[in-house]
Amino acid sequence: MVYRYRAGAGPGPKEKGARDRILDAAVGLFGERGFATTTLKAVAAEAGVSAPLVVHHFGSKDGLRTACDAEVAGVFRTLKSDAVSRGSSLTMFEILVQFQQSRPLLHYLLQSIRDGGAQMDELVDQLVEDSLVYTADAEAQGLVRPSLHPRHRAVMLLLMSFGALSMHEQMKRLMGVSPIEDPPEAWGPYVAAVSEIFLYGVLRPEAYEELVALIEHHRDPDLSTARPHTAGEESLP
Amino acid sequence: MVYRYRAGAGPGPKEKGARDRILDAAVGLFGERGFATTTLKAVAAEAGVSAPLVVHHFGSKDGLRTACDAEVAGVFRTLKSDAVSRGSSLTMFEILVQFQQSRPLLHYLLQSIRDGGAQMDELVDQLVEDSLVYTADAEAQGLVRPSLHPRHRAVMLLLMSFGALSMHEQMKRLMGVSPIEDPPEAWGPYVAAVSEIFLYGVLRPEAYEELVALIEHHRDPDLSTARPHTAGEESLP
DNA sequence: CCAAGTGCTGAACGCGCGTTCAGCCGGGAG
């Protein structure tokens, strides 16, 4: 099974080069089973070549990983510039839809974001910056609520979104839907739950004081009654 | 380095049994570096014993993993019953605070939730059920907003929370705080961002129509203007 | 004092991994 996610790489008569097939196979398997548990031989078999050829092209298994990182980051970049030239922004939803064409790539991405590494860190940085820009736009349009610290909010939203996706197996088990493996037509419950949370929040304003009390209590467990407000960073409107 | 998280296991004169030391070491290393990348020898060295002894006690490396799962699930259960007998509920915040005493355990938990497995799936189920109960309580007290589908909301909140935590390295990099590795005193920015999101939401109600239009547009990209409402599941109040 | 049992280890084994190497095949240049 060869994944065809590159822009111009249709199922035309011209076969893909071996190098590209290896890269596809590696992204697929690394994303699915993890780097450590995937053998070079498995990658080679999936690509229809011999194991030594993988080494010949990428130097070593680690070299292959680096190439995969670069590949995924590259696809992501073109995805973004495509979105920009289409006039739409690369929201979480858009990312999810776009990557429908190549689920292995999304799997790989989720693993890599967690593991880190220079290439992926840079990609995440970029995601945060982009998110900040179009969140600011949307805020100007009255679609998004203002934040005390937009950057921190953007980071948390990103990590929560990707984090939940990275646990999509549990999601499938608990809600019956995996936005990664199921087609968009089936995303209903996922979209509904996420929309509800992000539209209205979860806690009522009345919970704020409870929250502060909880934190204060932990900070100084001797006091059973919360102090007025020592808070600095975590004070909320 | 031996992690002491068991209830009565202070640094008293009585040394821990080898079996327990192995278990601690395994939880720590599996949680830190993953199961596949951790060697039996490394576990043995950390526990101050020989590799064959590990096999002697747990049958195999997989047996060790199962025992770790059981161990972590067990600690979690006592944690919960402690919380209940204290009269407080095991919220996300509470979990985070409690696990300060044993960060390796939390690391292990996050990995295992993602990977699944009978033991951990059961634990996650329990977390969801518990969450449903105390969310209903809090809702009755007027602290939590009602939901169209409380279970789905609980699941998404759980996965988003744990998911974000599982990416705590990126969090540290991007916000300067990791609620897993830093002490609660430093959690300010994290708590602030999360509180803001969950208290007030992110999207304004005005964004709802945009959201529906986006989904409709994807469902039937030919229509540039969104249809009225075909929606079933994802309709929102 | 011996015999059996327990907890544990060092040495060794087999396996499968990533990697190396010598050489095959096919197509273009001289």
Add this chain to the structure above:
DNA sequence: CTCCCGGCTGAACGCGCGTTCAGCACTTGG
């Protein structure tokens, strides 16, 4: 035709893994 050169392979190598095994030290029971 001959030569060469790059893409590619099968066989082989060394290493480190999980696991096995024989046996040591120490306790326990008679």
